Amino acid sequence: MNFDSIKPQHSPVNRQVREEVWSLSETLVRDLRGEALTFIALIFEMYQRVAVLLQILLLLRRGAHSEKEECLKTIVNSCADCIRSGPFCMWCKQPNFTKTGEPDATRCDTWSLLAEKGCLESNIISPKSHHIPVEDRPLSKATPSQQPVQLRPQEVKLALRPGLPYTFQFNFKRAEDYPVDLYYLMDLSYSMKDDLLKVKRLGRDLWTALGKTTSRARIGFGAFVDKTVLPFTDTNQKKLKKPCPEEEQYCQPPFGYRHVLNLTDKYDLFNEMVASQHISGNLDPPEGSLDAIMQAAVCGDKIGWGNSTRLLVLTTDAGFHMAGDGKLGSILLPNDCECHLDENLMYSKSNKLDYPSVGQVARKLAENNIQPIFAVTSNMEQIYRKLKEIIPKSEVGVLSDDSSNVVTLIENAYKSLSSNVIVTHEALPQHVTVTYTSNCANGHQPSPQGTCDNVGLDKEVEFNVTVTAKQCIDETSFLIGALGFTEKMKVSLTTQCNCECDEPKNASHPGCNGHGQIVCGMCSCNAGYLGQRCECHVGDKDESHLRAACQKDNGTECSGLGECVCGVCQCHTSEDGKTIYGKYCECDDKSCEVHHNKLCGGHGKCDCGTCKCDQGYQGSACQCEKSTKSCTPTNASQVCYGRGDCLCNMCQCKEGYKPPFCKECPGCPSPCAAAASCIECLGFQTGPLSKNCSESCSHIQHKMVDKLMKRHTSKKHCKERDVENCWMVFTMEEQDGFNSYMAEIQTERECPEPPNVARIIGGAFMGVALVGIIILAIIKAIIYMRDRKEYKKFLKEQQKSRWKNANPLFSAATTTVQNPFFSGE
Template identity: 55%
Template sequence: MIKWFLLQLVFAFVLGTGQADPSQHHCNPTKAEATCQECINLGPGCAWCKALNFTKAGEPNSARCDSVKILRKRDCKEVDIINPSNVANVKMDRPLGGSGDTVIQIKPQKVQLVLRRGNPQKIEVTFKRAEGYPVDLYYLMDLSYSMKDDLEKVKKLGGQLLEALKSVTKSIKIGFGSFVDKTVLPFVNTHKEKMKNPCPDKDEACQPPFDFRHVLNLTNDANTFSAEVGKQSISGNLDPPEAGLDAMMQAAVCGDVIGWRNVTRLLVYTSDDGFHFAGDGKLGAILTPNDGKCHLNAGGFYEDNTKYDYPSIAELASKLAENNIQPIFAVTSKIMPIYQELSKMIPKSAVGELKEDSSNVVQLIKDAYNNLSSTVILKHSTLPDGVRISYISHCADGITENDKKGTCSNVRINEEIRFTVTITAEKCLTKAESFEIRPLGFTENLEIILQTECDCKCDDKSDMSAHCNNKGKVKCGICSCTKDRIGKFCECDPHKRSTQELDAACRRDNTSATCSNQGDCVCGTCICHTNPLKKIYGTYCECDDQNCERNLGKLCAGHGKCDCGTCRCNQGYDGTACECETADEQCQQNKASEICSGRGKCRCNQCVCKSGYQPPYCKECPGCPSPCPTYVHCIECLGFSTGPYQKNCTESCRNIKHTQVEKLTEQNTCKEKDSKNCWMIFLMKEEDGVSQYNVMIQKQTECPVPPNIIAIVSGGVAGVLLIGLAILLIWKLVTELYDRKEYRKFEKEKSKAKWNDADNPLFKKATTTVYNPNFNED
């Protein structure tokens, strides 16, 4: 048993059909004249019978579409059933294993699929982590001034790095690049002297600031690495964040320059500070978004760094995944939280704590590589529109399902793991499409070439068929007529009547369906479909004997027949569903009265009254308006021979019977004015029937006494005069009192004045006196 299981793992590639159970799929084309193509595209459970005489007279072509199980029951032979299934062909399936640069870790490598719409296809994919898989490592270092001590340590790392990784793989190459920041304010000091030497100490040897520089192509020579890195010197910038994402983007997309091989690719990123990302370039007036392309010049410098903004994290993650590069962030403890969050957004990345002098970088890289290699993540590239994919991961620690990726952790060297990949085409593709499924961080992949099968292959003959009156060809059991013939069997000549006329003759009106979707229009005449459950009939197949009201679960209560939606009741039964016996005792107030007072119909021995009238006998109408104002002219002409209807009173008021009485004392009497403005008093009682009244009219009208105009006018004039006189007297009194008050006040003020009769109260002495010194009074 164990040997068999191991054999299965070695040659694992099982193609599942994913065929749905057809008996569980309901096939119902929306059009009566459905085609085979429309049928199979309803879903994987739908099949088509192409047998010539499969449909009966009046049956639509849609009857050919059903599940395989039902078609077999209807005696459709197996050779006549069109039911396309998925096809999977393995184009490349090289065995796992190998050595050196020819290691194969995933199988199969190429599969061609032809899928039916909606029918899932399962593929078993096997991955085996190989021992000694080749590795390319690119060391990307921050050369801002704060990394001065670290650079001295890295200059001595070449041999140590190669020796450490050779314990994992024999094929190892290492390269080197560095970064600082964009060479514009406010990222670096653009003063002429600072652009030559950005370090604080002018006497210290510093190289000019730069964004990213590729220093050393990938090589397996430790001495070359140490020599080239040893030539590097520190640089500097102004703000703490660096151009790390810029450098990673160029290292990822400039594969031809750097020399990446088709092997495991590691990018070791060392820094002691954060990073700039998309949008920060606006601070330096850099507005053009990063284009994700290589811009290295002959000297290895990123020469367009002042033209393009920093990349976004999502854009960088996409480019890293696209180029199978796994980043390892070796950063100091103070900024580890920042890079741990960054790592969550970049698949297949790791973060390690770097000592202040980078002394532990070798062990850190080795540990990170082992962690990355032991986690296998299977993902797909961009899928064609309408294609869906899901994964089942069969790992040592259990089975998991995911719609986006397959993942297994702690995978040991030479351990095989399986993934069940399910691919479903949810719509028909216009052409062959392809996409890749690959383990992240590895350059190997499984290529999927996908097509959809949305057409029927019925192997029809190309010549005219007698089945179609030699006026058409048979396509999947249906006649495809020539241009001059129409009809199910090409039996109609459209020149006698146009196709539109024939079609219109099978419609009740412009908005209805042809033959009510329950028949075939044959040369302008509806031939109704046969149905074992109901009889379909009518000029336009609009009627059947089942679409009627039911009572207690019985059609027409079992007391009638259904005729085109209406119950025709047997004698002695009534009601919309023939649910009542014919009787009307409860619909009459007495034997002499009319049924439902003539204002309704008796249904099931109960009155169904006209609007406003109330059961049980439809006599009262609480919501109806009073008839008194309506018939006021009839009352006047019948009772007093006056008014507008005087000349034709009998003709206009034939629905009213009247009698005259001396005095009316009953309640609910009507009181309306006649043409002479006198009050008429009368009582109206409605008889059985509609608008039939018996009226009693009081003989004498009540006319109002006319007013005394002379008295009203004289009294009014006198009143106005008296009011005016009173107002005048009051005004005179108030004025007199005011004048007297002011006079007394004047007399009082006058008595207080004490003037000398010789003095003029208006005279005042001069305020200035002038003396002439030469004048002598003597």
């Protein structure tokens, strides 16, 4: 679109038509800009509400979790590691607290669990959060010699336990006669011509209005139009010199932003400098307001902002360009939020840097404690009210057509701003959160900012500041203060992540076998010694012997669940949270029977695979309450007749005894044979136990009877021989308990008649003789049979020696040799 063709000051021939077209275009652009800004504001509002909702849910979740204190340990080798593991992790420094082989990580747990394991309260270490006021001057009014004190304390030191919120108090009171700096920032586009004429006579009125609140007021002045590039400004050389209509006598070239007057307490100088200003012009309705606000905020040394309440009054009848609009003029570099005023106090990077975003402007205003007052025309009111929702500590007022009400507008806006106290923080470190509550009607709920409305002069308000460090961090600091006031409280922050155990230094503590000192309950061994109790001296044994000491039955070293350190197993903590312990790391605290999905039924502790039940509970899984009602027969003196245990109100019998009361033992051997020696010594004072009968047979009570009665069902009828080969007749009745009997012994034994010696001797002699004769007969028969056999053999050989013919094997000699010396004799 060719803006030159529709700007009202061109070609008077079609002036009326062009004015109507321009008016229509201006209205359309304003509507579109207004809708866009409204849409952005709605999105931001939705974002804020979602953020608040998420924060509330997070607080509720934290509250739910806080009901159950847990210590989620990871790797814990020292007290410091324990404290860093979580806000509810505590350390037991009690010596000998751990079991054999149990890792020192067992010392780290919640207070209740450590106390349950036997750690005394005085031995439980848990650093507490606290704060120390470093500077705490009382609140005071301003005096000619010093500035007022509006907040206390002025500096504190916090020492926080990570993960636990800590709250301290912060007080604020508005002081009377507090200095006020007001910087008047005016739109000098052509549509503000009438307003400029009014502002040129504004100095005295502004001074009078501010004087109602403070005697130390200063005012300054700045002006803006827009970037001097298309499509924001006509770049025709003639128009760059005079963008106003031809009939306008006084018109200055367009510019982005110019600082005109430093903050001063001379209102006549204000009138003089403002009177020298002239109107200017540009093409499109939105102006470079945000560019001007940014430079006025960040160029504090050139503007002259002091230690005061800082007000920035923006007067305009148009909307504003914001981040991204600069691309229309080929300006691609984003705004850097830095001061760029040249020697002539002109914004030198106006045509090089894009407009700032609303968020950037809001942040810089807050950082520099500047409270903006948007004095705008009625058609722009809604747009700037949406902007007010994004920028905290800001106000919007509606200007009259010629800005005649601007003083009243500023006065009312200042009263509203100064009575609205918003406490927030600056330079907050990572992993630290801060929330506020107050004693005001609208400040009971924790929020990222503390708010109090309608706070009058000399009215003290109290804020509760809750600080949480999410993890251990190095020493750092941040600032807390009320928006719009330069006074800040410095908060120095450290985290409590180490332990101070305060044990006496002893180089030969007996708990460390005299070779180390106790540090937070653990042994710190002297040079050359190792082990959990400094029990190993390096070089005493070779490695194979030390490793063998960590193996149970030549099995896996430390059961594969620990590390062999100098012949002693140092057990690990398993990934599923089990506590491993034992000489060979063979035990843990989770491998016990489960009842109703609870370890040891929830009524006991797991100790190396066995449930140790709480008082009043019993069972392998502590699943039932103690009771012996169904385990005690009416005629028994002991539970389960003393031959079993009453578990879960039922007899658990031993050694073959039968329930329900363990009275009978069908599979047990008869007591008769085992009791024979005792019966003999008790009833007849004979036998192998007669010398110590009372001691050896104390488990049998007895009584002598003349004649045993008929068999009783509960009695065992016995008949055993004694050393005299007599039959002892007695009964055995088992009493309550194991191996306890009542015996009834028959007085008369059944002994056999004595033997006939003569018959025995005679019979023996006849037997021997008969046996001898039989043996001789047998020997005679054997000899006779052998002789017959030899004789038959002889006869047979004799027959073989008689040959019927010549011997076929014989051959006659073929040569005869005669000995010449043989005489034949």
